[in-house]
Amino acid sequence: MNEIARPARPWDRTPPERREYFELLGAGLVAVLPGRRPGGEGGSEWSPPTGGAWVHVGEDGRLRGFIGKAEVGQGTRTALTLVLAEELRVAPARVELVMGDTDLCPWDMGTFGSRSMPDAAPALALAGAGAREGLVQLASARLGRPPTELEAADGEVRAREGGAALPFAELVRGGRHRVLVDPATRTTPPSNWTRAGRPTVDLGAEEVVTGRRRYATDLDRPGMLHGAVLWPPSYGARLRDLGVAPASSAPGVQLVREGEFVGAVAASPLTARAALRVLPATWDRTPQPSEREIEEYLRSHPAEGDDWDTDDDQAGDVETALRGARWTVSATYRSSYIAHVPLEPQCALAEWDSERLTVWVGTQTPFRVRGELARTLAIAEEDVRVIVPPTGSGFGGKHAAPVATAAARLARAAGHPVRVAFSREEEFEHGYLRPMSVIDVRAGVGPSGDLVGWAFANLNGGAAALRAPYRVANRRVRSTQARSPLPQGSLRALAANPNNFARESVIDELAGLAGLDPLVFRERNLADDRLLAVLRQVTARAGWAGRSRSAGRGFGLAVGLEKGSRVATVAEVSVGRDRRVQVDRLVSAFEAGAVVNPDNLRSQVEGAQTMALGEALYEAIHFDAGVLANPRLSQYRVPRFSDLPEIDVELIDRLDLPPAGAGETPMITVAPAVANALFDASGLRLRSLPLLPSGRLPAAPQR
Amino acid sequence: MVDSSGTVRVNGTIRKLAHVPLDRPLLAVLRNELHLTGTKYGCGEGQCGACTVLLDGSPVLSCQVPFSDALGRDVTTIEGLVREGTLSPVQRAFAELGAFQCGYCTPGMIVAATALLRSRPEPSRDEIVSALDRNLCRCCGYRRILEAVERAAALARGQASR
Numbered sequence: 126m127n128e129i130a131r132p133a134r135p136w137d138r139t140p141p142e143r144r145e146y147f148e149l150l151g152a153g154l155v156a157v158l159p160g161r162r163p164g165g166e167g168g169s170e171w172s173p174p175t176g177g178a179w180v181h182v183g184e185d186g187r188l189r190g191f192i193g194k195a196e197v198g199q200g201t202r203t204a205l206t207l208v209l210a211e212e213l214r215v216a217p218a219r220v221e222l223v224m225g226d227t228d229l230c231p232w233d234m235g236t237f238g239s240r241s242m243p244d245a246a247p248a249l250a251l252a253g254a255g256a257r258e259g260l261v262q263l264a265s266a267r268l269g270r271p272p273t274e275l276e277a278a279d280g281e282v283r284a285r286e287g288g289a290a291l292p293f294a295e296l297v298r299g300g301r302h303r304v305l306v307d308p309a310t311r312t313t314p315p316s317n318w319t320r321a322g323r324p325t326v327d328l329g330a331e332e333v334v335t336g337r338r339r340y341a342t343d344l345d346r347p348g349m350l351h352g353a354v355l356w357p358p359s360y361g362a363r364l365r366d367l368g369v370a371p372a373s374s375a376p377g378v379q380l381v382r383e384g385e386f387v388g389a390v391a392a393s394p395l396t397a398r399a400a401l402r403v404l405p406a407t408w409d410r411t412p413q414p415s416e417r418e419i420e421e422y423l424r425s426h427p428a429e430g431d432d433w434d435t436d437d438d439q440a441g442d443v444e445t446a447l448r449g450a451r452w453t454v455s456a457t458y459r460s461s462y463i464a465h466v467p468l469e470p471q472c473a474l475a476e477w478d479s480e481r482l483t484v485w486v487g488t489q490t491p492f493r494v495r496g497e498l499a500r501t502l503a504i505a506e507e508d509v510r511v512i513v514p515p516t517g518s519g520f521g522g523k524h525a526a527p528v529a530t531a532a533a534r535l536a537r538a539a540g541h542p543v544r545v546a547f548s549r550e551e552e553f554e555h556g557y558l559r560p561m562s563v564i565d566v567r568a569g570v571g572p573s574g575d576l577v578g579w580a581f582a583n584l585n586g587g588a589a590a591l592r593a594p595y596r597v598a599n600r601r602v603r604s605t606q607a608r609s610p611l612p613q614g615s616l617r618a619l620a621a622n623p624n625n626f627a628r629e630s631v632i633d634e635l636a637g638l639a640g641l642d643p644l645v646f647r648e649r650n651l652a653d654d655r656l657l658a659v660l661r662q663v664t665a666r667a668g669w670a671g672r673s674r675s676a677g678r679g680f681g682l683a684v685g686l687e688k689g690s691r692v693a694t695v696a697e698v699s700v701g702r703d704r705r706v707q708v709d710r711l712v713s714a715f716e717a718g719a720v721v722n723p724d725n726l727r728s729q730v731e732g733a734q735t736m737a738l739g740e741a742l743y744e745a746i747h748f749d750a751g752v753l754a755n756p757r758l759s760q761y762r763v764p765r766f767s768d769l770p771e772i773d774v775e776l777i778d779r780l781d782l783p784p785a786g787a788g789e790t791p792m793i794t795v796a797p798a799v800a801n802a803l804f805d806a807s808g809l810r811l812r813s814l815p816l817l818p819s820g821r822l823p824a825a826p827q828r
Numbered sequence: 829m830v831d832s833s834g835t836v837r838v839n840g841t842i843r844k845l846a847h848v849p850l851d852r853p854l855l856a857v858l859r860n861e862l863h864l865t866g867t868k869y870g871c872g873e874g875q876c877g878a879c880t881v882l883l884d885g886s887p888v889l890s891c892q893v894p895f896s897d898a899l900g901r902d903v904t905t906i907e908g909l910v911r912e913g914t915l916s917p918v919q920r921a922f923a924e925l926g927a928f929q930c931g932y933c934t935p936g937m938i939v940a941a942t943a944l945l946r947s948r949p950e951p952s953r954d955e956i957v958s959a960l961d962r963n964l965c966r967c968c969g970y971r972r973i974l975e976a977v978e979r980a981a982a983l984a985r986g987q988a989s990r
Contacts, residue, residue: 198930198967326926333931334919334938336866336906343865393860395852468870468878468932468966517868517932518967549871724926731969732929758875758964766957769970 137232154302156256178248186294193233195225197516200725207321212253225513235490255306315719324724341472346542352535353397355387359751361411368405413751428606436588441599446578450569452638458627460814461745469517470552475532476542487516521615553756559616562586562623587620618789629683629797663714667695679806683797689785690717696798718782737795839908850896866906877963880936887943906935917983927976929967
């Protein structure tokens with residue numbers, strides 16, 4: 126399943142000069158952009174997230190790039206291929222990318238936070254440019270002409286004025302050329318791109334439409350068995366007694382117990398699950414809060430000593446400013462726990478070869494999972510290989526990989542390769558959720574419509590997009606954590622969604638009190654020119670100034686910046702006589718620096734906004750006493766075709782700016798724009814996400 | 829539940845299956861017994877459409893169809909839509925427009941769209957929406973899939989007129 130053999134040690138843990146590039150990839154030229162060593166000097170899991178890149182030019186004509194990011198459906202494989210093809214001056218179809226293989230790829234912190242393009246693209250471009258320069262040097266020696274008279278084009282190096290030309294394969298034949306790339310190497314500026322920057326359909330389209338693309342769930346190994354995990358009946362429950370001896374399991378089933386971990390292995394996943402279902406296990410449960418009391422619980426259970434995603438930024442004197450303000454707002458905004466719902470539930474296949482382990486797993490963080498496997502299985506990290514096959518989306522939910530550790534334990538016990546695939550219920554219950562946010566906001570405006578005071582505190586949700594892009598001299602913004610009773614972690618845009626929802630809603634509340642149009646109020650107070658530019662672009666496109674109000678129709682505006690990119694959205698909604706709500710149109714302007722693949726970017730923006738609509742309107746995890754009440758797609762509603770509004774997106778291509786992250790930011794304006802439009806239509810200010818759990822506008826204002 | 833031996837015609841080939849429990853979902857039989865992994869599991873309760881196949885030409889959610897219901901009948905999966913190495917019009921349209929991101933929902937979408945175009949060669953936008961509303965996509969935002977189905981209809985008309 127991976128044609129490249131296993132190196133003696135993972136390459137990210139081997140000095141560049143000792144990596145077996147030529148033994149494993151064949152003779153040729155390799156250009157290596159050195160990466161940091163994980164854990165060691167100058168690098169840790171939370172160090173600046175670049176792990177280098179390498180490019181191999183083979184004597185067989187193959188061109189391969191290696192990068193530690195994972196492709197989980199966001200389209201970076203194609204975008205990164207374009208970037209490498211650009212530097213190598215070849216057609217994109219000639220370039221192959223090896224991604225997310227911890228034995229062969231440079232170390233990478235993980236595929237999250239919209240970092241693939243900002244981090245991996247420049248690294249790969251540098252390695253590609255280094256390879257190109259190395260090829261030009263080889264040609265220079267062969268042709269006896271200075272490098273300045275030569276250029277790489279269409280897979281060969283040739284004299285600029287024509288004449289002599291040598292194909293890459295010919296140049297490297299029989300060679301073992303190792304180029305250590307200087308990080309100061311010049312890469313091709315976006316304004317000179319001829320391959321990147323063009324709309325390009327996913328280069329693997331044919332295997333997708335024929336059903337041949339093999340995800341982790343589709344992989345097979347000789348002798349493979351299927352595993353399943355025995356889960357506690359509620360969060361916090363501990364196994365008291367299994368009720369049977371592990372050896373006494375049903376025919377064809379092997380029960381495995383290692384400490385708290387209990388699993389089963391059988392020839393079919395259904396058989397393994399059935400064997401676990403009938404176990405007479407008993408559990409010690411701990412009291413867990415219910416959904417009704419969750420806000421009070423979070424407020425009274427601060428996470429002491431946990432500084433994950435916290436922030437505290439203050440300036441001026443916010444209390445005095447608020448006392449002196451002409452108009453003030455004081456409100457609490459909330460967002461529910463929600464789930465990622467990747468269409469492919471998590472899955473891993475583990476195989477032992479003597480003491481070394483290989484795990485194929487759909488994860489966004491292969492290197493982190495490698496460490497997790499080494500710790501859990503008590504083996505050296507060098508003996509673990511994690512390979513990320515094509516993955517059926519992640520949205521931040523595939524960072525940890527409980528399936529990987531389970532498959533590895535079961536495979537070791539069974540002496541066979543084992544695949545563990547989550548059911549949809551397990552995906553809901555045993556991944557993790559987006560944290561609930563409780564956001565307290567107090568804000569004030571002076572007589573001329575200027576923001577004078579801003580106090581904004583997110584409890585439990587996180588710090589993303591916490592700092593407002595508005596000019597305000599007196600402020601205090603904070604993110605603090607609570608001891609969440611439900612497992613929580615990353616989710617696409619994470620706190621940027623609730624924080625932008627709260628902030629942009631309050632901005633509209635303030636504009637209303639000050640008697641100013643929401644556009645005028647934002648123009649007056651915004652501190653970011655790029656954001657102002659997208660705001661003006663979208664209001665012009667949506668016809669904001671000339672919008673026609675009528676009964677039951679509303680228009681809402683929101684802006685936001687995150688991960689270096691900017692977005693502004695106008696939402697149009699209608700409310701029927703039965704108080705049913707229809708989101709009719711979302712018009713957005715989006716700016717993420719230079720655009721690498723407009724085709725995929727548009728798809729990312731539309732997909733992000735559709736996903737955000739679900740979070741805005743109806744997605745919520747319900748729970749009681751440590752048990753999820755709706756861990757099924759029949760009970761947890763996500764957007765369908767019939768929910769789709771008209772989504773109109775203007776992409777602003779800034780060739781003067783490097784590509785910024787784009788997978789998350791388009792989401793952040795959807796909920797506040799819709800909430801503001803609902804207020805415009807009905808006079809109701811909705812302060813909790815989801816806005817419309819019942820699908821209808823409530824009759825009376827919420828608390 | 830008793831095991832059964834029986835035959836199913838899958839993508840035009842008669843497949844004999846032995847010792848398969850009659851209540852086993854067709855999806856599991858296709859994926860685990862016949863190794864046709866193009867059909868995907870997404871939810872196991874008929875909510876996501878990733879497991880859509882054609883049973884005697886009609887779209888069904890194979891996670892909800894017991895093996896016993898498929899005995900002696902004709903099953904078409906995504907693997908069966910390629911004819912003599914040529915992509916079907918729906919497959920071509922999805923590939924040309926890039927109407928997917930992670931691609932996990934795509935086989936189910938394509939099979940459902942294929943069934944729609946067989947019964948309604950020139951569907952309206954609303955007809956496409958209602959025919960595909962059982963199929964979830966979490967990545968790409970749906971619009972491109974709607975356009976792909978429209979393009980597939982045009983491609984199929986072009987083929988028919990040749």
